[in-house]
Every structure is written in C-alpha cells, then in structure tokens.
Amino acid sequence: MVTKRVRVTDICGLPTLTQATLVGPAAPPPHPVDGVDLVLPRAVLATPLTENGVVVLALDMGGEAAGDHLVDVVLRRAEAARSALVIAVGATDPVPQATAELAAWVGIPLLVAGGEQTSVELVIALRGLIDDPESARTGLLIGAARQLPRGPQSPEAVHRLLESLLPDTNVFIVAGRDTVLAGTPRHLAPESVVGYHEQTHIQHDDVLAVVVPLEGLDTGPSWWLVAERRRAGRLWLESAGTMLTLCSGALLSWLIKEQSGLERDARMRSALLTEIIEHGDRLPAEVKELIARSHWHLDGWHVGVHLRFSPQEPSTMTMRYVVRELAALGLTEDTLVERTDGWAAWITFPAEPGVEQVRRLSRDIERMLQPPAGTHVVVGIGSPHRDAGGVGRSLAEARQACVVAGGGTRRVTVRVLQELGPSRLLLGWYASDALTSYSREILGGLLDETETEVLHTLQAYLERACSTAQTARALGLHRNTVSKRIARAERILGTSVTTSDTRLALQLAIRVLRS
Amino acid sequence: MSPATLHLRVADVAALAHGCDVLGSGGGGQTVAARRVLAHHLGGRVVEVVDEPEPGAYIAALGAFGSATVMLESLPTPVPFRAALRALEARHRRVDALLPLEVGGVNGVLAVLAAAHLGLPLIDADPMGRAFTEISRTALAAAVPLTSATLSGPLGHTVHVTAPDGPELERVLRATLPAIGGWGALAAFAGPAEEILPYAVSGSLTLAMRLGRALDAAVRGDGGARLDEAGVRTLTDAWVTEVVRQPGMEVRGVASLSSVSARRSGRRPGRVEFANEYVAAIVGGELAAASPDVICVVDAAWRPVPAEELRAGQHVRVLAVDPPEGLLRAHAASGAFGLRARGYHPVAEEDRW
Numbered sequence: 001m002v003t004k005r006v007r008v009t010d011i012c013g014l015p016t017l018t019q020a021t022l023v024g025p026a027a028p029p030p031h032p033v034d035g036v037d038l039v040l041p042r043a044v045l046a047t048p049l050t051e052n053g054v055v056v057l058a059l060d061m062g063g064e065a066a067g068d069h070l071v072d073v074v075l076r077r078a079e080a081a082r083s084a085l086v087i088a089v090g091a092t093d094p095v096p097q098a099t100a101e102l103a104a105w106v107g108i109p110l111l112v113a114g115g116e117q118t119s120v121e122l123v124i125a126l127r128g129l130i131d132d133p134e135s136a137r138t139g140l141l142i143g144a145a146r147q148l149p150r151g152p153q154s155p156e157a158v159h160r161l162l163e164s165l166l167p168d169t170n171v172f173i174v175a176g177r178d179t180v181l182a183g184t185p186r187h188l189a190p191e192s193v194v195g196y197h198e199q200t201h202i203q204h205d206d207v208l209a210v211v212v213p214l215e216g217l218d219t220g221p222s223w224w225l226v227a228e229r230r231r232a233g234r235l236w237l238e239s240a241g242t243m244l245t246l247c248s249g250a251l252l253s254w255l256i257k258e259q260s261g262l263e264r265d266a267r268m269r270s271a272l273l274t275e276i277i278e279h280g281d282r283l284p285a286e287v288k289e290l291i292a293r294s295h296w297h298l299d300g301w302h303v304g305v306h307l308r309f310s311p312q313e314p315s316t317m318t319m320r321y322v323v324r325e326l327a328a329l330g331l332t333e334d335t336l337v338e339r340t341d342g343w344a345a346w347i348t349f350p351a352e353p354g355v356e357q358v359r360r361l362s363r364d365i366e367r368m369l370q371p372p373a374g375t376h377v378v379v380g381i382g383s384p385h386r387d388a389g390g391v392g393r394s395l396a397e398a399r400q401a402c403v404v405a406g407g408g409t410r411r412v413t414v415r416v417l418q419e420l421g422p423s424r425l426l427l428g429w430y431a432s433d434a435l436t437s438y439s440r441e442i443l444g445g446l447l448d449e450t451e452t453e454v455l456h457t458l459q460a461y462l463e464r465a466c467s468t469a470q471t472a473r474a475l476g477l478h479r480n481t482v483s484k485r486i487a488r489a490e491r492i493l494g495t496s497v498t499t500s501d502t503r504l505a506l507q508l509a510i511r512v513l514r515s
Numbered sequence: 516m517s518p519a520t521l522h523l524r525v526a527d528v529a530a531l532a533h534g535c536d537v538l539g540s541g542g543g544g545q546t547v548a549a550r551r552v553l554a555h556h557l558g559g560r561v562v563e564v565v566d567e568p569e570p571g572a573y574i575a576a577l578g579a580f581g582s583a584t585v586m587l588e589s590l591p592t593p594v595p596f597r598a599a600l601r602a603l604e605a606r607h608r609r610v611d612a613l614l615p616l617e618v619g620g621v622n623g624v625l626a627v628l629a630a631a632h633l634g635l636p637l638i639d640a641d642p643m644g645r646a647f648t649e650i651s652r653t654a655l656a657a658a659v660p661l662t663s664a665t666l667s668g669p670l671g672h673t674v675h676v677t678a679p680d681g682p683e684l685e686r687v688l689r690a691t692l693p694a695i696g697g698w699g700a701l702a703a704f705a706g707p708a709e710e711i712l713p714y715a716v717s718g719s720l721t722l723a724m725r726l727g728r729a730l731d732a733a734v735r736g737d738g739g740a741r742l743d744e745a746g747v748r749t750l751t752d753a754w755v756t757e758v759v760r761q762p763g764m765e766v767r768g769v770a771s772l773s774s775v776s777a778r779r780s781g782r783r784p785g786r787v788e789f790a791n792e793y794v795a796a797i798v799g800g801e802l803a804a805a806s807p808d809v810i811c812v813v814d815a816a817w818r819p820v821p822a823e824e825l826r827a828g829q830h831v832r833v834l835a836v837d838p839p840e841g842l843l844r845a846h847a848a849s850g851a852f853g854l855r856a857r858g859y860h861p862v863a864e865e866d867r868w
Contacts, residue, residue: 041860067860068769069788069797076800097757098771098786102800105783 005032006133008085008109010233011054011126013208015167020113021093022231024103027206030233031084036126038119041067044074049081054126058119060090068092071099071110079106087111089119129235137239148246152254155182155223158247162227165243169229169236173251175222179321179372187228191373194224199245201237208232212244214252222318223255255317262316266338269294273337273344273391280389295334297348303358304382304394305331305365306402308342309375318372319343325368329361342402344395353384358416366414378405379414439509445492447513454492455510457485462507466497520639520721521564523627525557527724533819534727535623537747537811537836538719541822542766542792543620543646544583548590553628556593562627563636564720568612568708575603575705576642577629578616580650580666580688581698589669591625593632595700598667600633602675603702606665612636614711616701618719619646619809626720629700637720642704644716644839645809648791651681652856654845655704658714664688664703668695716841726836734817742834750796750803750810750833751785758825766791766823770812772798772833787812787833789822794857796833802862804835807842807852811835 007030012022035050041062049055057074059067071088078086086108088095093112103110113122147165155173159182162171172183174190187207202209209228225248227240272294275287283291283298291298314322320333335345347361362381371377380402382394397417405415440447446455457475461482464470468486472479490496497503523531532550535543568574577600579586604610613633615626618641630637642655651661661681666688667673672695678684692699704711729745742749753772760768772785783799793810796803804810811834812820820831838846846852854861 045863062860065855065858065860066788069786069795070860070862072786072797072800073802073862074800079800096759096769096771096786098769098773098784101756101771101773101784106800 005034006130006235007032007233008054009231010133010235011085011129012109012111013229013232013236014125014129016117016122016125017087017111017113018168018231019116020087020111021095022109022111023095023100024109025107026104029084029107029109033084033130036123036130037083038123039074041065041070044070044077049077049083051082052084053081054130055083055086056119056123056126057086057088058090059088060115060119062090068095068099071095072102075099075102075106075108075110078108083108085109085111087113087122089113089117089122090115133235137235141239141242145246148250151250152257153247153250154254155251158225158251158254159183162225162243162247166227166229166236166240169227169232169240171225171227174224174226175318175321175372179318179370181223181321185226185228187230188226193226194373196224199241201241206230208237210237210241210244212241212248214248214255222315223251225251259315259317262320262333265334266316269334269337270339272296276388277392277395280392281387283388298388298391299348301349301352301384301386302346302391302394303349303353303361303384304344304346304391304396304398306339306342306344306380306382306395306398307369307377308380308402309371309377311375313338313342314372314375322370322372322377325370326365329364329368331365339399341399344398346391346394349384352386355418358384358418362414362416366412369412371411376410377412378402379412380405381414381416383417435508435512439512442505442509443493443513446489451488451492454485454489457482458489458497458506459510459514461486462497462503462510466503519563519565519636521724523557523562523564523637523720525554525559528554528557528624528627530724530727530731531627531720532624532727533730534723534725535618535620536819537726537730537834538618538623538644538723538809539620539646539819539821540792540809540811541789541820541825542648543617543622544579544586545821546621546624548587549621549624549628552590552592553624553631556628557631560631562630564639565612565636566639566717567712568636568638570709572611572708573608573706574612574614574638574708574711575600575607575610575702576614576616576655577626577700577702578622579625579698580616580701581692583621583698585697586621589696591621591628591698592669593628594671595667595669596625596629597633598671598673599665599700599702600629602667602673603665603705606663606675607705610635610705612638612708614638614704614715615641615719616650616703617641617643617646618723619643623720623723638708638712638715639720640712640715640717640841641719642715644719644722644842645807646792649682649685650701650703651685652851654842654852655711655715656681657845657849657851659704659706659711661685661703663705664701666691666695666699666701668692668699670696672696672699716839716845718839718841722839730813730817746836748804748835750835751798752832753785753830755825755827755829755831757827770825772831785833787825788859789825790857790859791822793822794859795854795862796835797862798833803833805854805862806857807838807846809836809838 009030033054035053037049037053037055039047039057055078068091071091091112159171170186172185173181175181188209193211196211196213200211207230212225214223225244330347331345337344380398382397385393401415401417405413460475461471468479468482472482495502528550532546536546613630613635616622642653647653661684663677665675674691676687725745729741732741753774755770756773757771767790770787785798787793788795794806796810812831814820815830
C-alpha cells in the first residue's frame with residue numbers, strides 16, 4: 001500500500017492550528033512534509049533541520065526572555081535547509097512586518113501559534129501524523145463512524161452532526177441556488193456548488209470545499225451537502241468527503257420517507273380540492289370532516305393564489321422550500337395543491353379584505369417567494385370570495401390572472417385579477433381553442449425547438465414596446481444579438497414587425513400559446 | 516602624566532558630539548543641547564585628554580545622572596558638576612583628573628564641559644566604552660565596587676549615598692532624583708588612578724572623536740573610506756516600515772526595515788530590537804550585530820536617530836561598531852553585557868562574542 005504523504009496544507013489545516021496566524025507566501029505551497037524539528041530558543045543555530053521538515057520554534061519553552069527575533073533567524077535557517085514550514089509557538093502575534101516580509105521572501109510559510117497546544121504536544125501530534133497519516137485519518141473516521149446516526153435524519157440533524165464531526169468546518173445543505181436547507185454558506189455561494197453529479201472539491205482562494213450530491217433519486221441529484229473550510233489540506237478534504245458521504249445515506253432515507261408522505265398528502269389535498277370546486281357550499285359531511293382534519297378553513301373570505309413555474313414545475317418536496325417564507329401570510333406547504341397547470345392555494349381572511357390588503361399580499365408574495373434556481377414563476381391572485389363556494393371562484397380567477405400575466409422574464413411575476421383592467425378582455429380569448437389553433441398557424445416555424453431563443457426574444461421585444469435596448473438589458477444580451485434574432489423571426493414569419501397590427505397579432509398569438 | 520592624547524577645542528565639539536551620539540547606541544540622551552552649552556563654555560579654552568594621569572593621581576568619574584529629557588528642558592550648567600566633585604573631595608581627597616562617567620550620549624559631552632570648568636585633565640577612558648542603562652552594570656562596576664557616590668542637583672542640593680553594593684546604591688540614587696530636580700551631576704568611582712583605570716574601558720574619547728569625524732566626512736559626502744577606517748560597518752540601508760513599541764517605562768520594541776530597492780539590490784528585510792538602546796540588528800534572518808556591539812541608526816543626513824524617535828517612513832542606515840577592547844574583555848569574563856542581560860534570548864550561546 002502506498003502511504004500518502006502529509007502536506008504543508010494538511011498541517012496548516014489541523015484543528016489545533018486553525019487559530020494560528022499564517023504569514024509568508026500568499027498561499028501555503030502543497031509541499032509534502034518529511035519530518036518535524038523541535039528548535040529550542042537556546043539552540044536556534046545548533047539544531048539540525050530536516051529537508052522538507054516542519055520547524056517548530058518553541059518560544060513557549062524559553063522562560064521570560066524575549067525571543068521573537070529568533071523567528072527571523074529560524075526562517076533564514078529554514079530557507080537554507082529547504083524546510084517546508086516554520087511554526088513559532090508562543091511568538092507575539094502579529095509578527096513585525098519584517099518577519100512577515102522575510103517569510104514571504106524566503107518562500108516559507110510561517111504559522112504563529114498561541115498557547116492552545118505546547119510545542120512538545122504539537123511536535124508529538126505532528127510526528128504521529130507525518131509518520132502514519134493513514135492511521136491518523138482512520139482513527140478520525142472510526143471516531144466519527146461511532147457517532148453516525150441510525151435511520152433517517154433531517155437536513156438540520158445531519159448539519160448539526162457534520163459540524164460536530166468536522167471541527168472548524170462550515171457545513172451547509174442546499175437544494176438550489178437560493179434554497180439553503182440547513183446551515184449558512186460562508187465562503188462559497190450556493191449557486192457555485194449546485195449541479196454537480198459526483199463528489200467534487202472546489203478551491204477558491206484559501207477556501208477548500210467538498211461537495212457531495214445526494215444520490216439515489218430517480219431525478220438525479222437535487223440536494224448537495226457542502227463542507228467548506230479555510231486553509232485546509234488534502235487530509236481534511238478526504239475526511240470531510242467521507243463524512244459527508246456517510247451522512248448522505250441518513251439524509252437520503254429521510255428524503256425518501258418524507259417524499260412518500262408528502263405525495264400521499266398531496267394526493268389527498270388534490271382530491272379534496274376537486275370536491276370543493278365541484279360541490280361548493282353543498283359539500284358532503286364526510287368530505288367536510290376530511291377537510292377539517294387537513295386544517296383547511298372554508299369559512300370566511302378566500303383569496304385564491306395560482307403559481308405557474310417555467311420551464312418545469314418543482315416537486316412537492318421542493319415546494320416546501322419555495323414557499324417557506326410565506327408561512328407568515330398563511331400560505332404553507334399544507335395548503336398547496338398541485339394542479340395540471342401549476343400549484344394552487346388560498347389564503348383565508350375573517351372579513352372581506354380590501355383592495356389595498358390584496359395589493360399588499362401580492363407585494364409580500366413577490367418578495368418572499370423563492371423559486372428554484374433557473375426557474376421563473378408567475379403568480380396569479382384572484383378576488384376575495386366567501387366560504388366554500390368562494391374557494392373555487394377565487395382560484396379560477398387566480399388562474400386567469402396567471403394566464404394574462406404571460407410568460408414573464410422576471411424570476412417572480414405577480415398579477416392581481418382586480419388590477420388587470422382592460423387586460424381582462426383577453427381572458428376569454430386565451431381560453432379559446434380556435435384561437436390556439438390559429439396562433440400555431442401564425443407562429444409556424446418559430447415554434448420549432450431550434451427557434452426557442454428567437455421566440456423568447458421576440459416575446460420580450462414585443463412586451464417592451466419593441467425597444468432593442470430594453471430587451472437586451474432584460475435578457476442579458478447585446479443589442480446586436482436582439483436585432484439579429486428579431487430579423488431572423490421576421491424571416492421565418494415572412495412578415496415585418498414594424499406594423500402595429502402585426503405586432504398585436506404576434507403578441508396575442510404568443511400569449512395564447514404560452515397560456 | 517602621559518602626554519596629552521587630545522586637545523579638545525571648540526572646533527572639536529561637533530565631531531565629539533556626533534561620536535558620542537554614535538556610542539549612545541540609540542540611548543544615552545541627546546547631545547543637541549549639551550553641545551551648544553559646551554561650545555559656549557569652552558570659548559578659547561582647551562581641555563587636555565590624557566591616556567593616564569600622573570603616578571599617584573587621585574581620580575573620580577563625573578557625569579550626569581537621571582533624565583536626559585529633563586536636562587533638555589533645564590539646560591545643564593557646570594555648577595552641579597563642581598558641587599558634586601567638591602562634596603566628594605571633602606570626603607576623600609582632592610581629585611587630580613576626571614574620568615568621564617559615560618562616553619555614550621550626552622555624558623560624553625558633559626564630561627568635557629565639567630573638565631573645562633574645573634580646569635582638570637580628562638582621562639581617555641570611561642566605565643563602559645559606550646552608553647549603558649545602569650551604572651552598576653558597567654565593565655568598571657564589575658571590578659570596582661560602587662558603594663558610594665555624590666549627587667548634586669541643578670537646584671543646589673547635594674546628597675552623598677553609601678550602600679552595600681552598586682544596584683542598591685543606584686536604587687537609592689534614582690529614588691533621590693525627583694527631589695533634586697530630575698537629574699544631577701554624579702561623582703563616583705573615586706580612588707587612586709592605578710586602582711581604577713585598569714578596569715575602565717580605555718580610548719573612549721579618542722573613539723568618539725574618530726567616529727564623529729568619520730560621520731562628519733560622510734555628511735560631506737566622502738564617508739565610505741573614513742567609516743571603514745573608523746571600524747564602522749553599514750548593516751543595511753533601509754526604510755523603516757513599522758515600529759512596534761511595548762507599553763511601559765522602558766523604550767522597548769522592534770523596528771521593521773525594508774531595504775531600499777530591496778529586490779533589485781538582493782538585500783533582505785531586517786529588524787532592529789531596542790530596549791532603551793539598540794540591542795540587536797537582524798538582517799535577512801542573520802544576526803548582524805548584538806549588544807555589546809554599538810548599534811547606531813542614522814538618518815539620510817547621517818544624524819543619529821535615538822530609539823525613542825524611530826518612526827515608520829524614515830530612510831535610515833543601520834551602523835555597527837565593535838565594542839572597545841576593554842568592554843569585550845569584561846563581557847568575555849562575565850557575559851554580563853550581551854542580549855541575555857537585556858532580557859533577550861541570545862541567538863547563539865555566545866552571540867558573536
């Protein structure tokens with residue numbers, strides 16, 4: 001078996017040295033380390049130094065006399081001996097500028113360690129690590145394995161466990177660019193860790209992170225466990241990767257269990273909502289009882305909310321995190337029902353809410369909703385209607401408002417039915433089968449999959465009063481790109497968008513198909 | 516009496532003061548005021564500096580003791596020196612020649628002022644051969660017991676102190692200083708020349724003059740050869756990038772130096788440790804000089820910079836002078852004047868010596 005050698009970065013990342021100040025070269029070189037030399041203050045010139053060794057200058061063993069100046073002398077000797085690292089235990093921190101400059105000059109990292117560990121303890125620990133790194137790592141993993149949980153564990157529990165197993169390490173679990181399930185990212189942004197399909201490590205400045213995707217779901221990984229740490233080495237990386245992988249099993253079994261429960265509940269809610277819409281105020285008694293057990297309120301004034309995500313609807317589990325900020329408004333995962341064209345929910349008020357109250361509700365939803373990364377959501381809000389019969393009516397209006405709002409290029413677009421104004425005229429048209437068929441005919445070649453970008457650009461262009469500059473800004477494109485795509489759209493359509501009638505027809509056709 | 520080694524005239528005051536500043540090694544008090552007082556008092560007089568006085572001569576060390584800062588505020592006059600010497604003579608016998616109490620810093624200049632005023636020859640020696648922080652820890656005090664001294668303040672008070680040993684004597688003298696005006700003229704080490712001088716560090720004043728003249732030549736732009744001849748080594752030519760001082764009464768700390776055009780010249784960063792005086796210079800991680808070496812930091816105009824005035828942003832040269840032979844012998848015998856004695860770990864057991 002080939003034993004992997006310990007490197008300078010591994011030593012800089014040891015838990016007992018993480019509080020030590022690192023000076024010298026901008027980043028510790030990943031040199032392998034071959035030994036440890038304990039240098040007493042009275043023998044800074046006499047102690048032989050090992051090539052590629054770690055020099056521990058024991059200023060904590062020198063009595064009362066000042067010894068900071070010896071750090072410079074040892075750095076110079078370490079350079080001559082080609083040592084890998086100097087650790088000054090008990091030196092004044094911060095070191096004088098001259099010392100920091102000298103460390104950078106000779107290219108040898110200097111760790112200034114306080115009194116957390118004596119020089120002798122440090123040397124013993126380092127020798128053990130350098131002589132037998134595998135057994136040091138195995139010991140760590142065995143200790144961790146004993147603490148591993150049996151059975152499913154929630155993201156919060158797994159996060160707590162990993163942080164206790166990995167000292168000085170920040171752990172977080174993400175489900176998307178903006179969806180952090182547990183912990184808080186400190187160094188890496190969530191968007192930089194999502195999307196990996198296998199265990200990966202990321203180096204960013206002096207931060208090292210290991211990313212472990214949660215594997216075992218049919219849909220591919222949608223959750224990622226991340227451990228990040230400053231000044232870590234390969235030993236930490238391997239240990240952290242192993243720990244994350246070990247804990248991911250407990251998290252996966254929790255996720256599967258939760259998902260099956262959630263799907264069962266979702267089916268039940270969907271069936272109940274169908275009953276409510278169908279029977280209105282004349283609900284059978286047994287249905288009313290089931291509704292009461294689901295903690296749904298049918299008495300009072302209801303405001304329907306319809307959410308439609310693109311390009312794809314999130315799963316039941318993901319919706320939990322999408323709406324988690326909305327609990328304060330009375331909209332929780334328990335109130336969400338999956339429909340054929342999105343998600344429906346309603347918020348109940350004891351008295352009829354005024355226009356301003358509904359408007360405030362729309363602003364709050366716009367602010368608090370957290371769609372998954374790369375997803376846009378259009379939210380329609382219906383007018384307030386009363387009691388069980390009002391639920392269906394308000395939800396139908398919410399869905400219509402959603403249709404009128406169109407595709408939307410913002411992450412969250414909210415439309416309130418009451419504020420649609422003349423746009424309400426379009427509601428009937430959008431539902432027309434004849435118009436859908438005619439729209440397909442008008443758009444023709446633009447509906448090919450290869451022209452998705454052109455169609456999307458044309459829609460944005462029409463919705464921005466044919467302003468190339470505004471369209472380019474909204475889509476993050478160059479104006480020339482927008483112009484070229486519009487020209488291409490005109491070629492495919494065989495018509496120019498310069499006339500107002502054409503523009504109106506095209507905009508309507510796109511809206512009808514997008515609805 | 517041996518023929519005079521030197522005749523000090525008013526024209527020599529500048530070089531003398533410059534040399535005494537170097538031997539102050541960053542401490543010892545500044546000569547800026549004393550040199551003007553000396554020039555004023557010297558007028559046309561000449562002070563004889565001799566290697567040794569006449570056989571059977573009775574000598575005493577005379578100099579200032581106490582706060583050099585207070586001395587800047589109330590300019591020194593010859594009066595307390597006369598009072599201290601007369602009080603000492605009243606207890607012992609008439610003094611035939613004066614030994615400078617300390618050649619480093621302001622005391623080297625004041626010794627000449629006292630000699631000129633009292634009309635006595637000055638012996639080319641002193642207790643340490645450079646500045647010191649405690650009179651009881653000098654090369655001379657290591658051999659000649661310091662058990663009595665006379666101290667006269669600028670306000671006319673005179674005290675005579677006896678004590679079982681040097682440190683005790685010094686402790687009582689320092690306790691007296693606030694009552695007599697912050698500083699005073701001290702007369703000590705009184706005795707027959709043949710009992711005192713073998714243990715003093717000889718050649719102090721000629722060394723000060725040699726160093727002063729070499730630095731004056733450097734100011735004029737032809738210093739290189741003269742500095743070498745005077746035994747002055749230039750350790751580094753650098754910018755002060757940081758000065759870190761420790762809190763407390765002592766001026767203690769470290770200055771970081773970054774070589775002028777460091778990378779281009781291949782010279783490395785350095786540091787100077789100070790504890791009232793400059794005690795060690797480390798350049799590029801190598802010990803370039805350490806106490807009892809005389810370490811002097813001069814500015815771009817070759818003016819010595821005391822440790823308490825070192826500031827970030829100054830362009831300085833760090834100079835070193837080997838300690839005089841007498842001090843070296845005393846250090847070799849006792850090891851009492853190196854880094855360890857100043858509260859620092861020596862770099863090697865014996866440092867450079």
